[in-house]
Amino acid sequence: MGVPRAVAGTRGNVNLMSSIRALAADLADRSDASLRELFAARPDLISPPVPDFAALAARASTRISVQRALEDLPVPQTRVLEAVHLLADEDTGRAVSTSDLDPMISGVPPEIIDDILSTLHRLALTFRTEAGRFLPVSSLKEVVGPYPLGLGRSYQNLAANQPEFNRNAVDLVAALIEYGYTVEPADTPRAAADSLQRWVSDHWEALLAAAPPQTNDLLDRFRHSAIGTVPHASRSQENPPHLQESGGPLRWLLARGLLVPLDAEHVELPRPVGAAARGNLFIDHLQLQPPVPELGAVSAARRDNAAYGSVAEILRVLAEMVSSIEEQPVATVRSGGVGVREVRRLSERLRIAEQQTSLFLELAAMASLTFLDPDTSRWVAAPLAAKWLDSPRPEQWAQVAGGWLASGRAPSLVGGQLAGGALINPLSADVARPEAPAVRRRTLEALSALTAEYAGGHADGKLPVLDEESVLARMIWHQPRLRLRFHRLVPGILREAELLGLTGSGAITDVGQSTAGGDLPAAVEQLAAALPKPVDYVLLQADLTAVAPGYLQPALSRELALLSDAEGQGPATTFRFSASSIRRALDAGRDGAGILEFLRAHSATEVPQPLMYLINDTASRHGTLRIGAAGSYLRSDDEDALTVLMSNDEASLLGLRRLAPTVVVSRASAREVAVVLQDLGLAPLIENDDGSAVSAGGPGGTAGATTGRGGSPGATARADGPAGWSKTAVDVEDGGGQHRFGHGAPFSMSPAGNAGAAGDQDEAAASQIATLRSAAPERSVSSGESGPMLNMETLNKAIRLKAPVCLSIVDAAGNHMQQRLVPLSAGGGRVRGYDPGKEVERVISIHRVMDVEMASNPEGR
C-alpha cells in the first residue's frame, strides 16, 4: 500500500491505530477525482485549506464537520450509517461489512447496501480497514447520539451514566440469580452490566416464553424509540416490582431489568433487549426512494393570477409602508422588536391585518429598505428606500426576494410564544434563525423537484399544488436530521413564497423556478413580462376623483398623493380631491395653475369643470392671510419719508422690507431701529402694544440693542412656489424608472456569479489536492491542526482502555520531558492520570502536552 510513512505509523496493530491516522491513510490512498468529489460534497473540509492528509482527516473527524455531512444525508444513508455505528467497535477494531449488515436490514438487496456503504466511505464518514470492511469516524457516536436507530443505551452505558441503575445493578443481578436465572454473578456495576448483557443475548427466547401475555405488544411500542412514558411509574417506585409477582408486562420487564426506569415517568429499553425484541432486525423498512405524494392540480392561468396578483399587492403595501416609515419611524420596545402599539398604528395606516404588518416589517428590513437607527432605537427608512420606491416593480421585487432568500430570520415565528409566555415581536432578536437561508433554498428545490416529477406524469397542462405536508415529507426524506427545523420553518417559508409570487395557488411559478435555480435576473425578466406596465395617466371624474387604471408610475403617484387622498386597496388607486388636499399641495408650494397643468398633462380625460372650480377656488383663497417674522415695524403716514428711508444705505443694515405704502418691517429690534434712525437725524417714537408712544430713549441711552445683522432679511413662512413646481414636473416626466440601485443584500444576483463561485470551488479543490500530495512526508502528524485533536483522541481512547500513554510535555521553563501516565479523565483543560512509576495521581494542563502516544507495552500497569 502506498501509505506515506508518517501516516502509516510503525507501532501497534490496526486496532490500536488512531482512527484519525487510519482515515488519513485512507484519504491519502484515494484518487484525485475521488478527493475532488469529497471536497465538493463537504466543502468545509478545505476551507480554509489544510496542510496535509492528517490535518484533513482530523478536520473530517471533527464533530461539527461530521454533523454537517450527516445533515445532508438522505434517509437510506443515514439509517445504514447508524447501523454501521451500532455494529462497529472502534476499540476492538471490529469493522463492518455488507454481510454484517445484510441480516439486519430487511427487504434491501446486498448490492444496494454495498452502494450505500461505499457512498458513506466516499464521504469520509467511514474509513476502510480492509477490503469491504469499514469503521466509522470517531466523532460519529457524538453526532448520532445515544439512540441510533431508536435503540436504547447499552447496560454498560446505563451503568456509567444512570446513577439509579448504577446503584441497583449489582443487587439486580443477585436477585436474578436467586430467582433461578442463569446470570453470572457480579460485584461491580460494570460487571453486572456485562453479565446482564450476556444474559439477555443468550437467553432471550426462553425469557420471552415465560413473559406475561401482551409483553410483545408492549415491546413493539419501542420499535422506533427506546424511551417510553409510563403513567404509573411513580407508583412502581413506591412499590418496586418483584420477580415473584405476576403483574402486567410492564412490571414484569421492570423487575428483571429488561426495562430501566429513568425518572418518575420515563423508562428506557436497553439496547440488547431492543435488539433481541426486534429479532436483531434493526431496519425493517428502508425507504430507498423519496416519497411520491398525491398532489392536487391547478391551471397555469389560475396559478399566475394568484402569484402576480400577490406580487403586485405586496409591492404596493411595502411601498406604502416604506413611505409611511419615511415620514414616521417605527419605535421599538425595550424587550426588543416593535411593540404591539406601533404595529397597530401601522396596520391602521396601511389598512391591513396586524399579522400582515409584522410580516411586512420583517420583509422591509430583509430588503434593507429600513434599518434600526442605533441613536434613536427606531426603525427608519434606509437611504436605499427612496431609490427603491422609484424603481420598476420587477427590480423592487428582486430586492425584496433577494433579501428574503438571504435573510437569517424567520418572520413566521413572530407572534409565537417565548419560553416565558411573552409573544415574539416583529424585528426582535427572537426571530433570528441562521439556518433560514439554507432551509429556504431546500424548500424551493423541493418545490422544483416535485413539480418536475409531476409534470412528467400529467399531460393535461395542469400544475401540481404543493401542499405543506408533501413538501415536508420530501425534504425530510432528503435530510432526516433536519426534521425539527423543517417543521418549524417550512410552513412559514411556503406562505412567504406564495406572497412573493414564487408559488401561486400552491404551484411553483416560472419566477419561482428561476429563483429556485439561483437565477434571480431571469426571474426579474419573467416578472417584468408578467406584470402589467405601469400606467402614466389617470381618469379624472366629476365626483372629484382621479382613478389610476393600474399601477401608477411612482413619481406620478407621489404627486397625486400630495394633491389628493388615496383610497381603495388593490391594483388601481382612487385619488380623491378635496379642498383640504388641494390646500396641502398649495402649502407645499404648488399653485393653482400648476396643479391644473399637471392634471391636464396626466389625465386621459378632460379635467371636469367641478374639479377645476375646486382647485381655482381653493387656490384663490389660499394665502390671503400671510405671516412672516419681523423684529419690529415702522409706520408712518408720510409715505415719502418711508421711501427715502428705504433707499438709505445706513438704514439698509436694519433689513427693512416695505409691506405696504405706510408700513415697513425690520429684522432688528425696535430699540435698535430707533438708535439707527436717531443717528440718521430722524425722531422716531417707540409704540406700546396698544399703540401709545413710549420714549425712544436718548441717544446711546439704550443698552441691550443686539446686533443680529447679516444674513438675509425678510424670510417669510411661505415657500416659493413656481420653481419648486416646475422641478417636480420634470421629475415626473423623467421618472420612468431609469434609476437603478445597488443590492444591499448579500445574495448573488447573477448566474455568472454563481458559475464563478462554482469555478472557484473547483480551483480550490485542485490546489488543495496539490498541497496534500506535495506535503513533506516526514512532517509530524501531531503538528498543526491535527495535533491537538489527535492528542485528545489518543487520550480519550487510553482512558476508555485504561491503557498507559507517553506524554511529551513542555514545562513552565520550556524544557521538554517525557511522562508515562495512565490517564483517568480529561476535561476542563486538564488531564488527570495515575503515574505508575511514582504511584501518585498527577494533573497536567493539556496545553503543556505536545504529543501523546499509546505506550507500546503496557508494562506500567
Place this chain on the structure above:
Amino acid sequence: MTDGPLIVQSDKTILLEVDHEQATEARHAIAAFAELERAPEHMHSYRLTPLGLWNARAAGLDAEQVLDTLLAYSRFPVPHSLLVDVEETMSRYGRLWLEKDELHGLVMRTNDHPVLEEVLHAKKIEPLLGPRIDGNTVVVHSSQRGQVKQLLLKLGWPAEDFAGYVDGAPHPIALDETDWQLRPYQNLAVENFFSGGSGVVVLPCGAGKTLVGAGAMATSGTTTLILVTNTVAARQWKDELIKRTTLTADEIGEYTGTTKEVRPVTIATYQVLTRKRGGLYPHLELLDANDWGLIIYDEVHLLPAPIFRMTADLQARRRLGLTATLVREDGREGEVFSLIGPKRYDAPWKDIEAQGYIAPADCVEVRVDLPRDERVAYAMAEDADKYRLCSTSETKTSVVDQLVASHAGEQLLVIGQYIDQLDEVGDRLDAPVIKGDTPVKERQRLFNEFRAGALQTLVVSKVANFSIDLPEASVAVQISGSFGSRQEEAQRLGRLLRPKADGRSARFYTIVARDTLDQEYAARRQRFLAEQGYAYTIMDSTDIAAA
C-alpha cells in the same frame, strides 16, 4: 393577463372602465353578483357582498361562473384571497333549505350534516325548531319560517325556501294594453319573479316599477295587498292600476290615515300599519283581513323595521319587493333578502337609459356671492343659525328670477326648505306655493294643473315633495335645503325631470352661497350626484345671462 375592462381590488370592489369596448358585456356579466356602488362618468365601481353573491346563487349562478367572469374580464391578476372568499361565501348558500314534508309539515333539510349540527346548536335558533327527524332533517314550526330564515342568514347559512305559498283568494286581474305595452324588461322582471317565488325586482326610478307590480298582479290573478310609503303614492298606485288594468275603482281599496277600505286589491301605507296604540298595532289585522295571494312592497329600501317583523309572519304568501336600490341607509339589506326574498331581476340602469326609457338630468350648481353685509352677518352668527342665514340669502331670490326668465315657456319647479323664502319667491314669480299646511286636495289640484300645462311654475316645500310624479317638469330650481335624503334626491331627479321633446336635456339648478356651509353641504350632495352618473357643472351667478 387580458386587457379587460375590470379591475378587481382586494377591498372587494370592482372597477369598470366605462369607455372600454368590452364594458357593456362586462357590466352585464357582473351585474348578476355585484352591486353597483358608484357610477361616475369613467369608472364605475361595484361591490362584492355576501348578499350579492347569494342573490347570484339564487339566480342559478355558481362560484365557478363568478370566478370565470372575474378572471375573464379582469385587466390585472385578481387577488387570490378574494377568489377564495367568493368561492367560500357562495358555497354557503343552499346547503340548508326549507321544504314541505308530507308527514311532518315544514322541515329544514341539509345535504351537509355538520352545517345542520352547527345551526342546531345556535342558541337563538333552537327554540324555533321542532323535533329532529333524521340526521339531515329537522321540523320547523311553520309560524317561525321567517324568523328561522332571518337567523340563518345572520349565521351565514342562508336557506333556500322551497316550502311554497298559499294560493290566496282568486280575483281576476288583467292588463289593459290597448294603448301601451309592457316593456320587454318589465315582462322579464315579472317572469323572473314568478319563477323564483318571492323576491325583489330592482329597477331604476322612472323605469316603471308600478307596471311590474301590475304585471305581477295580472299573472297572479289573486287578491293583492300593496304596501306603499305614503298617501300620495297610494293615490298614484290606484290611478295607475285603474288606467293600466281591468280593475275598477270599486275593486281597489285605500287603507290610509283617512280612509280604511278593505277591497280585493288594497293599498296601505307603511305609516298606518306601523301606527301604535297602547303598545299594539291596531291595523295589523289588515294583513289577515283577506286571503291575500300577493303582497307588493313598494320602495323596499325604505321599509320600516316593524314591517319586517310583520313580514316574518307572512312567509307563506307570495311577496314582491320593488326598489331602485338594494342599498339601505340603515344596513338592513339582510332582512330584505331573508324575509322578502332574493333579488329576482335587476336591470342595469345604463341599459334602460340606453333604450331611451329614462334619462338623467343635467345638474347645475349656481354659486352666488353673499353681499358684504350678509357675509359679515354670517361670520358673526351662532353656528345654529349659520345654515339658515346662508341658504336664505337675498341674492338667491334674484337668481331664481333670472333662471325662471331664461327658461320661459318651460314647466318649472322651485324647491326650497324655508317657508318664508318660498312665500317670497312665490310672490315674486306669481306662482302658487305648496307647503306642509296645503290640504291634500289642493295639492292634487295644483299638481294636476301643472301636469296639464295650465300652470307653468310651481313652488314646493320639502314637506310636499314626497313621491311627487311630475314628468312634465323640465326645469327644477332648488333654492335651499336638500331635496329629501341624498339617495332620494338622486332617485327622484330621474322621475321628476324628462328630456324636452326637442332633445334638450332637463335641468336641475341648485343655488348655493359661496364659501359657506351651504356650499359644503352642496359639495357632499354633488359627490353623490356625480357618483350616480349625473353630469353636473358649476356656474357663477353672474354667468346666468350668458347661459
